[in-house]
Amino acid sequence: MRKVSTIITNEEQLKNPVVVYSIIAQWMREAGEDLIDTNENFINGEDILDWMLNKNIVTKEKYDYIIENDETWIQDLLLGYETGLLNGECNFPSNNKAYQIISEYISESKELREKFIYYFCTSFNEDNGDESRGGMSGSYDAEDGYPICTHILEYDLETNTMTKEVWLRQKWNADISFTDEYNYLKEMSFEETDRLSEELDN
Numbered sequence: 474m475r476k477v478s479t480i481i482t483n484e485e486q487l488k489n490p491v492v493v494y495s496i497i498a499q500w501m502r503e504a505g506e507d508l509i510d511t512n513e514n515f516i517n518g519e520d521i522l523d524w525m526l527n528k529n530i531v532t533k534e535k536y537d538y539i540i541e542n543d544e545t546w547i548q549d550l551l552l553g554y555e556t557g558l559l560n561g562e563c564n565f566p567s568n569n570k571a572y573q574i575i576s577e578y579i580s581e582s583k584e585l586r587e588k589f590i591y592y593f594c595t596s597f598n599e600d601n602g603d604e605s606r607g608g609m610s611g612s613y614d615a616e617d618g619y620p621i622c623t624h625i626l627e628y629d630l631e632t633n634t635m636t637k638e639v640w641l642r643q644k645w646n647a648d649i650s651f652t653d654e655y656n657y658l659k660e661m662s663f664e665e666t667d668r669l670s671e672e673l674d675n
Contacts, residue, residue, distance in 0.1 A: 478627040480619050481594050484586035487579065494576035495629050495651040496593060499622040503613045507563075508572075509547055515592065516585075518545040521578050530574065531558065531663075551575065558663045562670050565644050566658065570666040573658035594623045632656070641669065 479486070487493050497508055509516065522545055525531045531539075535558070544550055544557045551571035553559035559567050579585045596614050615621050628634070629651040637657040640649050658666070 475626045475628050477624045478630055479625050480617070481590075481623040481625060482619070484583065484590050487586040487589060490573075490576040490580035491630070491652050491655045492625060493579050493589065494573060494655045495625050496589075496622050497572050497576060498651055498654075499624075500593060500620075503621050507552070507568075509552060509575075512592065513547060515588070516547050516575060516578070518547040518550045521547070521575070522550060524578055524581075525574065560667050560671070562667065562674075564670040564674060566641065566661070566673075567663070567666045567670045569654065570658050570661060570663060573655055576655070577659075594620060596620060641673070644673075 481487070481492060481496060501508055504511070522531070522536065522539060526533065526536045539545060539550065539557060542556070544555050546554075549555040550557040551559075551574065553563040553567060553571075559571075579589055596618060613621050615624060631650045632652050634653050635647055635649040637660075640647050640654065640657060661669075
């Protein structure tokens, strides 16, 4: 069994976007749901779009198009429910690229890091005895009381666990660290991930 490297308990640890990405990816794997679908108000689409423009992740032309077509709702903007930054698709690796961007965005904001810790990295006992917060339930908690998604494995912080080419070909069978996945996605543009989504679907 792989060793846990650290348990994420405070917002300072989220300054590393790979850690944010790891938590999100593990959350979705455990919950079997899309984090943004379940917690759609967590990220403001217009705010992250402005941030992406300032970081040169999107062009001014694309920015204006999204604004004019009212595609700033987070699902439309990043997850391909309409067009936004994707071609209406919510598939690998486009969906993964969206979460790489979201992770970087969260890591740079103290307010969002604190909000993320509250919603996804702690458990909450409701009056009826059920534990839930951010779409997680008690069944996703580890024995130590922290959500399973906050337990970062040593392996997931390693690099060069798999080449990008092999990862793209074998995504669903691949054993790749979250660090490598994040870094590969960061190298790719939305256009590239969108094109690959179409190619891998055919």
